[in-house]
Structures are given as structure tokens and as C-alpha cells.
Amino acid sequence: MRLTNRISLIVCLICLPITIHSQNTGADTEMLRERINRFAKTQITYDHSLMDTNQRKVVENLYHAAVIMDSLFLDQVYEENPEIKRELQTQTGEKANLQMELFNIMFGPFDRLDGNKPFYGNNQKPAGANYYPGDMTREEFNRWIEEHPEDEEAFESEYTMIRRRNGDLVAIPYSEYYNERLTEAANYLREAAKFAENPTVKRYLNTRADAFLSNDYYESDMAWMDMEDHLIEVVIGPYEVYEDALFNYKAAFECFITLRDPEESAKVAKFAEYLTEMEQHLPIPEEYKNPDRGSESPIVVAQEVFSAGDTKAGVQTLAFNLPNDERVRKAKGSKKVLLKNVNEAKFDKLLRPIAGKILESQQLEYVTFNAFFDHVLMHEMSHGIGPGYITVDGRETEVRDELKETYSTIEECKADILGMYNNIFMVEKGEYPESMVQETWVTYLAGIFRSARFGIGSAHGAGNAIIFNYFLDKGAYEYDESARTVRVNFDKVYEVTESLATTLLTIQATGDYLGAKELIGTYGVLSPEMETVIAELSGVPVDIRPVYEYQQEMME
Secondary structure (H helix, E strand, O other): OEEOOOOOOOOOOOOOOOOOOOOOOOOOHHHHHHHHHOEEEEEEOOOHHHOOHHHHHHHHHHHHHHHHHHHHHHHHHOOOHHHHHHHHHHOOOHHHHHHHHHHHHHOOOEEOOOOOEEOOOOOOOOOOOOOOOOOOOHHHHHHHHHHOHHHHHHHHOOOEEEEEEOOEEEEEEHHHHOHHHHHHHHHHHHHHHHHOOOHHHHHHHHHHHHHHHHOOOHHHHHHHHHOOOOOEEEEEEEOOOOOOOOOOOOOOEEEEEEEEOHHHHHHHHHHHHHHHHHHHHOOOOHHHOOOOOOOOOOEEEEEEEEEEEHHHOOOOOOEEEEOOOHHHHHHHOOEEEEEHHHHHHHHHHHHHHHHHHHEOHHHHHHOOHHHHHHHHHHHHHHHOOOOOEEEEOOEEEEHHHHHHHHHHHHHHHHHHHHHHHHHHHHHHOOOOOOHHHHHHHHHHHHHHHHHHOOOOOOHHHHHHHHHHHHHHHHOOEEEEOOOOEEEEOOOOHHHHHHHHHHHHHHHHHHOOHHHHHHHHHHHOOOOHHHHHHHHOOOOOOOEEEEEEHHHHHHHO
16 A cells, blocks of 8 residues: 555446547646646655665666556556557647646546546546456446356456457456566566675565566565565565556556665664554454454665656655555565655645645644654554454455455545554654644644645545545534634544544444445545635645656666
């Protein structure tokens, strides 16, 4: 899982695409410029002194493999993307240049901040992206599995593309469908492994190279969890399922290349020791708790050097919590990686100016970087606790399978609400000062409107909307209609936090799909209060647009 706040709202039927690229009927030049300017260009630097000669060779090869992840994800987003990119590259003029620039930001012709509306051509983005045939419906997919139960595992696999052959639906492994590019990426990983002096890093790179060709990622996910005493923190491959808004089945290719920040990582490592206590502290009955989900949970603070694929499309990632494979989480837990340089950039360029516009002035003093960064930490830790494997009507199953397309929204909302809940728990344990209580509540409230501007059609955005509207409904947040500002009611906020946490965790523990849909339908909406407050933020960038120092060096 990732803390990003993006991806389109889950819908139930793929829109049928109609290819009308040549008409170029998208947004006009001024509108394109405004959309691009929502992203503040930000230099992402790193500490060059951390790497020796061999480590630089490792990163160089990883960078080349990451660029391949960019191309794979571009194909996964939309079938017509390669053709559209070629068209835009051959066109001249300011409008075409702006469309190309926005295309690169969004990884396609659809505005991720505007409900995936097209800015080039008239096509609607298929809910299933390019993972399924463009004319395939949910009903057809489910009917095929019902009539061919032997295909269920392959069809629902995170690592297959669904295509038509002779009128039938078939599942094609990524390793076959993308064989040429994955083979090239695997070669770069093996070359990187030759320069990796750390044996655990070498093992991850080699097993991940093997996974690209075998389509079995389990061993390399286990190897990633076993990496230790290393500087280069890299993850590469298919992970998140947000782009598949039809079923949340298919994983998108991505890559993070980061360098561990030794000093900062040492500070936060101690929180991993509290995971078992956090699980026991959850506000749900004992039978719903999951004490065996995995005790290993390394926490890393890192400097991002380069990112690629799914993580780079539209809104940028603050942190990630991987792997997503419940088998690995059950055995080893998960690893949380916080990208401190990206967090600092977002706090300075986005959250601070947002808070100044929409918070009641008396509460502005409680907006701090520490509270912002610590919530990111607890958000990622909270992905690793709570229900994972569950029993429904006597069946052993997983939460994600039972909640279907609602899973991502419910899981991101859970992680956010538990992020606050567990920060307060850390105050109670004496790990944070008492001042962190008010800072936690107020900084998160300001952060809601940073996230909501990405669109509530994202899993993260919808999760934020649920929290805001639920808290407003229960009196934990208060809205001043005349001033168009919001504030935290400190007397009610903890009680309401606990109440929503219980609701979300119970939905997950019972696999309550209808309950998830009802909660999202009631609270995961752009309420009038949210809409009014967001309107006050015109002129503030919506997100950063990273300009990677390392990429510039590679292109020189």
C-alpha cells in the first residue's frame, strides 16, 4: 500500500472506447496550462556522499530498469497510450507541447485530478484500464469464471492480462505478455546484483529478476523483507491494484530507488516494537484481532532518488508499505519506507499554505511538520495491522477478496484513521510529547484538504472524504460558514476517531461488502462544506512535480 491519494473512483462497468485522437478536441491552451500549473516543479535531491563507486553502479542499473517500469505502466493504463504518445511527439505548436507535458504527468490522456476526463481526444478511460478487453463487462468476467471455475485463480491473479482469443477470454501472465521488456529489466537487475556487495540486496535483485520471467513474486517479496544492513532501498515490480478500478485485481508496475537515511531510520525503528501492542489496542472484539499477521515490521526513512511507473503518475507518493502479498505479511509482516525529502517538499509547498487559508486562525499553531510526518509513519504502520485473512460463512478468505472494488478505499481510510489513533497511543506510551495530541488532530485536518484536491475519486481521496464528513456529522470537526474555515473540536475528536475505526475494522473483519458500499456512499462524497473550503484554495498548487536530480545527471 501507498500513501498517495490518487486513482479513479471504482465504477461497475467499463466505458466503451471510441478512438477519436485526430480531432484533438481536448482542453484549450489556457486550460492545459492551468492543469499543468497545479503541479509545482520541485527539485528532488539526495546526499551524494552516501554512495561509494559500487553502489553508484547498482543505482545506475536500477535506474535503467526503472525506466522500463515507466513504459510498462504506460501500457497498463490505456491501450491507446503508445499511439497517442507517438501522435503528440509528431505534432508541433504550444497546445501539442502542453498536451505532451500533461500526458507525461498523468501517464495518459486522462486527467487524474478531474475524474479521469480526457484532455486529448474524446475517449473515456476504461474502468479496467488496459488489463481487460475494452468491451468486457464485469458481468462477462464473472460469468466466465462461473462457467469455467478452473480459470478463477488465473483470472483473478494480480499478474495476468485478460484478453480475447477466438472469442474466448484468456489470462496471459505478465511474464509472457511483457516478455521482451521484462527480460531487459531482469538483465539490468542481474547486472546491478553483480555490484551489490550486500548479500541480502544481491539476493533480492536476483530473485526479482527471476520473478519477472517466472511470474512468481513470492520468493523475491520474502527476500525484500530479509534485506538488512544496506544503504540502497529499492523495490521494483507489479504491486498496487488501484489502477484496476474494475475489480482491484491487477497489479501495476512501479519502482522506488531510495537511499536510507541512517540517522532518521534509527529514530523511528523503535516504533516497530509496538506493532503487537497496536494490534491489541484496536477498538474491536478480540476475535477480530490478528496477532499473527507478522511480527517483523522494519521502518525505514529514506531519500528518494528516482521513482517510476504507477507511483509517479499524477500525485506523488509520500511513503509505501509493502509487500501486499498476505502470505508474506503473515510470515514476516511488512516494511514501511517513508520518503522524507518528498514529505518535506509537500509540507512546505502544499500543506502549510493550505492550512493558512482554511483553518481557524487559533489552531494554526498546531500545524507542524513532525505531526505531518508522524502521521505518514503511523498510516503506513497501520496498513500492517487489523484483519487480513478472515473467515466468512466458514470460508477462509482475504479482506480484499470480500470487499472487492471497495477494498482500496476502506483500507486507505482505515490506515488514515488508525494513523491518528496510534499517534495518540504513542503519546500515552510516552514516545511523543503531550503537545503531539493537538498537533495530530489539526495537522491531519489540514491534510484532508491537501488530499481532497486530488479528487475524491481516488482511494485515498474517498477515504479522506469519509473521515471529514463523518467527523463533521458527529461534531468532531466544525465548519464556520461565514469565514469558510474549519476547526477541530478537541472534546469530541478522540471518541469519534475510535467510533469510525471500529466501523472500518468491523467491515474488514466480517468481509461486509454491503457495509463498505453504504459507508462510502454516505460519507465518501464531496459534501457542500468540503466543496466550499476547497474553492478557497485556488492558487495553491495541488501537488509537487518532481524533477529528479539523479535523472538530470544521467541525461547529461
